[in-house]
Amino acid sequence: MFYRENGQFKTSYRADQQIFPIAQDRIAILALIAVAFVAVPLLADEYLMRAIFIPFLILALAALGLNILVGYCGQISLGTGAFMAVGAYAAYNFTVRIDGMPLIVALLLGGLCAAVVGVLFGIPSLRIKGLYLAVATLAAQFFCDWAFLRIKWFTNDSASGSVNVSNLSVFGWTIDTPYDKYLFCLGVVTVFALLAKNLVRSHVGREWMAIRDMDVAAAVIGIRPVYAKLTAFAVSSFIVGVAGALWGFVHLGAWEPAAFSIDRSFQLLFMIIIGGLGSIMGSFFGAAFIVVLPIFLNQALPALGSLVGLNIGTAFVSHAEFMIFGALIVFFLIVEPHGLARLWSIGKEKLRLWPFPH
Secondary structure, eight states, X not given: OEEEETTEEEEOHHHHHHHHHHHHHHHHHHHHHHIIIIIHHHHOOHHHXXXXXXXXXXXXXHHHHHHIIIIITOOOOSOHHHHHHHHXXXXXXXXXXXXXXXXXXXXXXXXXXXXXXXHHHHGGGGTOOTHHHHHXXXXXXXXXXXXXXXXXXXXXXXXXSOEEOOOEEETTEEEOSHHHHHHHHHHHHHHHHHHHHHHHHSHHHHHHHHHHHOHHHHHHTTOOHHHHHHHHHHHHHHHHHHHHHHIIIIIISEEOGGGGSHHHHHHHHHHHHHHOTTOHHHHHHHXXXXXXXXXXXXXXXXXXXXXXTOOOOHHHHHHHHHHHHHHHHHHHHHTOTTHHHHHHHHHHHHHHHTTOOO
16 A cells, blocks of 8 residues: 655555455455355255255354354353244244244244343343353253243144244245255355344444453443343344254254253354354354264264274264363363464464465
8 A cells, every 4th residue: 555755655564464364355255155155055965965064054153143142242141042942933933823924034033032032031141240140041041941841832732842844935935955955044144144244343343342351341431231231142142043943944844842952052152162252253163163073073983993993882972072072172261262263363374474474
């Protein structure tokens, strides 16, 4: 960039350093979106769609919503599975009880119901924080598990307690094959990721980060903690509710309350810890890691055991999965608290300077 000083034009290298990486990142994101929309459906088979790509997209969306609350606003939540359940069951009831309800509207209304429930359980965050807030949100998980299991109205008086949806369509587009489901989920996740990226850059996002860093100082400079915390709970629960509706409608098709148990809440928390707190990209890294690692272990551990003459069963693989998750969480909390997103950022910086690191 050129500027005038003492009648001469000079170049600002620092400005170029700031502009070019931003342009490169935007080009890389656009290229990644193009590959996801075009190349993946052409190259991947149905197994990859069902087992990896569709769960990855939906869990990345749920992790994105949780990251807004935990990573950007600093409010600990262990009730993410409950908010996913609220979104799924609310969307189901809208489709069952209102004839001709469009799928997109049902998903958004499910997210809106989850946002209302999230704000209700987020009210304690105005007085408590840390471990006590985690326990308060954990109460939301237990309450929703009980409500959806015992109150038959939520399941449309289903005798088995499970519900199912079918004949999904959007504007005449029938969503029945794994490729259709993948493209639909990808479109929803792309829109919400762009909205979340711009939201955290806005004044609301800066208020969330100020509350996260030091809520007392934020209140002194004029930020309203009540507004900031409740909006974080509302936005986070809305995104998580939409993800829960997608998980039930698109991925499962039929589900029961156990599909959104406390294990789901811990899984999403592990995603943002490993992927990176306070990072949109970290939500995708964490979801990809959590989805791919069990499949990799199921294939790699028996193969490694056969090389040394050991017969490794599925029980050992499942236990090893939990142990590896725990070890990785401890590793990232100690060595790199910002997770895989920070490692990715460091790698990009090194590649920009290579082979002249000056």
